Amino acid sequence: MKNKEKYEKEIVEIACSGGSISIIKKSGRIVPCNGAICSLCLFRGYDCEEKTREWAESEYIERPVVSKRDRVFLEYIGTGINYITRDMDGGLFIYISKPHKLIDCWESSGCESDKSLKFFKLDFPMVKWEDSEPWLIEDLKKLEVVENYE
Structure with missing residues (x-):
């Protein structure tokens, strides 16, 4: 299962309200990009749109x-x-x-x-x-x- 499949509901909810997703590194929680501090985001840095796409297409890994x-x-x-x-x-x-x-x-x-x-x-x-x-x-x-x- 890919991340985009696992988190489909959260991604769609944020996309339907006009936002992009951000993932808080420490907790793994998905939040709207405009509500997150970049330094806490998993996709922080140059070309975060490409990093988001790569994350969405990668295999979901259960966090212990x-x-x-x-x-x-x-x-x-x-x-x-x-x-x-x-x-x-x-x-x-x-x-x-x-x-x-x-x-x-x-x-x-x-x-x-x-x-x-x-x-x-x-x-x-x-x-x-x-x-x-x-x-x-x-x-x-x-x-x-x-x-x-x-």
Whole structure:
């Protein structure tokens, strides 16, 4: 599905009122161009009409979100824990040092052992075994917070 298909309703609404679209970089929200500050727009810069056209024709990419429950956990673990991964069997683990992927699990070369999260009721559906890199806790903290995952 292309972006123009995913956001068809919002684009048509703005176009029918005589405007062009702008996308706020931080939130991904579509707003009328005349209502946005250029420095916040995804299309900012020279030839924003061409950038808008390229965005509309590109494939839609789902933006990850984090649930309130998972976000509270991220605050609970505090500083020092920097990474989170999911092993092949579905288990979540946290690390101080950046882990690397082995055959069926992740392993940190630091002196700490991995910390399993199996006793917590956490989801983190964006953290997948298929990921080529571990997730940074700080990156997860920056995601939009939703009540529950859909």
